[in-house]
Amino acid sequence: MYAIMTVTGADSTGIIAAVTTTLAELDINIVDVSQTLMSGYFTMILRVEFDDAAVTIPEIQERMNPVAEAKQQSIRIQSESLFTAMNEI
Structure with a gap:
């Protein structure tokens, strides 16, 4: 399954590391x-791929x-x- 993740806020050290480490722990691939x-x-906007039989979007959140x-x-x-449907004109 593919999903879109958005990360926004004030800049600080380690944001990318924290997000990608957690994704890796869940065996989620950044496409x-x-x-x-x-x-x-x-x-940051990420398109990710994962096995939805192993982990669900609510679990990832x-x-x-x-x-x-x-x-x-x-x-x-x-x-x-869902992201695509919400953002199409």
């Missing part, structure tokens, strides 16, 4: 990533919540199909 920094504000809190970021994940 594509884009990140930018503007005026101290960090934004639950595992990312402590990362978001520790790094003072907003981290959200949703299925790629």
Whole structure:
């Protein structure tokens, strides 16, 4: 299954490391990533692939919540199909 994860908030050291380490622990592959920094504000969008029989989107979100809190970021994940449907004109 493919999903889209967004990470946003004030920039600080270790955001990428914390997010990607947690994804690796869940055996989630990063297929594509884009990140930018503007005026101290960090934004990263990841397209990830995982076995939805092994881990679900709610479980991934639950595992990312402590990362978001520790790094003072907003981290959200949703299925790629839902993300696409919500962002099409």
